[in-house]
Amino acid sequence: xxxxxxxxxxxxxDNGRVVKGVQFVDIRDAGDPVEVAKxxxxxxxxxxxxxxxxxxxxxxxxxxxxxxxxASQVFIPLTVGGGIRTCDDIRRMLNAGADKVGxxxxxxFNPEFVREAAQRFGSQCIVVAIDAKxxxxxxxxxxxxxxxxxxxxxxxxxxxxxxxxxxxYGAGEILLTSMDRDGTKNGFDLxxxxxxxxxxxxxxxxxxxxxxxxxxVDGVKEGKADAVLAASIFHFGEHTVPEAKAFMAAxxxxxxx
Amino acid sequence: xxxxxxxxxxxxxxNLHSVVKALEHVADEHTQVVLTSDPAVIDSADKVxxxxxxxxxxxxxxxxxxxxxxxxxxxxKTKPFxxxxxxxxxxxxxxxxxxxxxxxxxxxxxxFFFGEEHKDAQGNRLKVPxxxxxxxxxxxxxxxxxxxxxxxxxxxxxxxxxxxxxxxEIAGTCEYGHEFCVALARENVFAVQFHPEKSHKDGLQLYxxxxxxxxxxx
Numbered sequence: 001x002x003x004x005x006x007x008x009x010x011x012x013x014d015n016g017r018v019v020k021g022v023q024f025v026d027i028r029d030a031g032d033p034v035e036v037a038k039x040x041x042x043x044x045x046x047x048x049x050x051x052x053x054x055x056x057x058x059x060x061x062x063x064x065x066x067x068x069x070x071a072s073q074v075f076i077p078l079t080v081g082g083g084i085r086t087c088d089d090i091r092r093m094l095n096a097g098a099d100k101v102g103x104x105x106x107x108x109f110n111p112e113f114v115r116e117a118a119q120r121f122g123s124q125c126i127v128v129a130i131d132a133k134x135x136x137x138x139x140x141x142x143x144x145x146x147x148x149x150x151x152x153x154x155x156x157x158x159x160x161x162x163x164x165x166x167x168x169y170g171a172g173e174i175l176l177t178s179m180d181r182d183g184t185k186n187g188f189d190l191x192x193x194x195x196x197x198x199x200x201x202x203x204x205x206x207x208x209x210x211x212x213x214x215x216x217v218d219g220v221k222e223g224k225a226d227a228v229l230a231a232s233i234f235h236f237g238e239h240t241v242p243e244a245k246a247f248m249a250a251x252x253x254x255x256x257x
Numbered sequence: 258x259x260x261x262x263x264x265x266x267x268x269x270x271x272n273l274h275s276v277v278k279a280l281e282h283v284a285d286e287h288t289q290v291v292l293t294s295d296p297a298v299i300d301s302a303d304k305v306x307x308x309x310x311x312x313x314x315x316x317x318x319x320x321x322x323x324x325x326x327x328x329x330x331x332x333x334k335t336k337p338f339x340x341x342x343x344x345x346x347x348x349x350x351x352x353x354x355x356x357x358x359x360x361x362x363x364x365x366x367x368x369f370f371f372g373e374e375h376k377d378a379q380g381n382r383l384k385v386p387x388x389x390x391x392x393x394x395x396x397x398x399x400x401x402x403x404x405x406x407x408x409x410x411x412x413x414x415x416x417x418x419x420x421x422x423x424x425x426e427i428a429g430t431c432e433y434g435h436e437f438c439v440a441l442a443r444e445n446v447f448a449v450q451f452h453p454e455k456s457h458k459d460g461l462q463l464y465x466x467x468x469x470x471x472x473x474x475x
Contacts, residue, residue: 004390122311124414256390
C-alpha cells in the first residue's frame, strides 16, 4: 500500500517527430508524437514528458497543436518542456493541455522566473529541469555542475545547491538529467541523483542513461528517485512499460501495475 | 430531447482543459459539458463540477472576486456536485495554507499541511507534495465508486489534506505516512483530493459515474 514510483517515457520532439540522440547528437527518428504518446498511455505509463528540442521558435505553434492533440486523448499527467521562457509560454502550454511545464535554461539565466511562475500557476506545475555534469576529478569529493544549451555551456553553478535554490523558489519537482550518461545506456548517475533527492523535499525524476531495466531499479533504490524517465528503451521496442513495471515490482518497488 | 448540462466552473485557476476534455470523452449524446464563469449558467445547469489546481487563497479568493460563491452555495444544496483537488479543501471550513484561509464551510473541518519533514512509520522521509499514483480505499458504498475497484490507484498532487469533523462523511482514504481522507460525500455532493482527469481508466470511470449520477448518496 502506498505511493507508487513512476515510470515516465520521454518524447524528445524535433520538427514534429519523436527523436532520440546519443548525448544530444546522432539523432534517430522514433515516430509521430501523438501516436507514441497514445501507445505509452495504453501501456500504463504513469506520466508522459514532452520535450520540444526544436531550436527555432517558428515551430512552437506546432508544439502547441501537438500538445493539444495528445492532451485530448491521453488521460495521464503531461509535462511539456523546451523553450519555456515566460509566463505567457506557461499559460499557452497549460491551456493546450499540459499539466506541468519544465523550465531549464530560463531558470539559470533568471531564477526569479521560477518564483514568479510558481506564484502564478502553483508549484505543482513547475518542474525545474537540471542538466548536470560531473566536474570533480577522480579521487576528489563528488561535484556536479549545471550545464545549459544541451550540455554545451557550463554555468559554474553547483548542481545540489542549485536544486535546493530552485525548490526554495517554488519548483514542485526536479527533473535531473546527467549529461554524462544521457543516451549512453550505462545507467543513471546515481551519485548526483541521490545527492539531490536527499537534499530537497520535492520529488526528483532521474533521467539520462537508461539502457536496461535494472537501471530503473537502481535509480529508485540507490538514487532515491521518486520517478524514472527513459526514452530509447521504450521507443525502439526493446522493452514495454508493463515489462519495466513488472521488473521493478519484482524487486519490491511499489508500482502501479 | 434537451441535453443534460454539466457546468465546469471557470474561476481562472488550474488546468480546466483537461477536466473538460475528460468529461467530454465519457459524455454520451445526452450530455453537454459547459465551461462557465456565469452564475446564471451554474444555476441552470443539471450538474456542477468545481475543478481545482493551485493555492487555496487564490482559489477561494477568485471564487469570491468573480461573484461565483452564491451560485456555488446554491448548487451545493440542490444538484449533483463534484469538487476536485484543491476544491475539496475549498469546501472545508478552513485551510492552514497561505497563513490560514476561511473556506466555504460545506464540510465542517479543516485542511492541514503534511509538513516538510513528513515521515512514514519507519522514519523514512516522505516527499511533499504527495505526488503520483496512490491507492484509494473506499470507506462507503457510493454511486461514484461504481465500477472502480477498492484500492485502485489515482493521481495526486497536493501538500495539504482534509480532516472532516464528521468521520461518516469520509468516502475514501489513502496512506502516506498516515491514513488521511481523500474523498468526502454528503447527500448530492462528492469531493476528491485526486485528479480523475489524470487518473486514466479509473478516473474516467468516476467522471462517467458523475455524469450518470442522480445526486442520491446511495
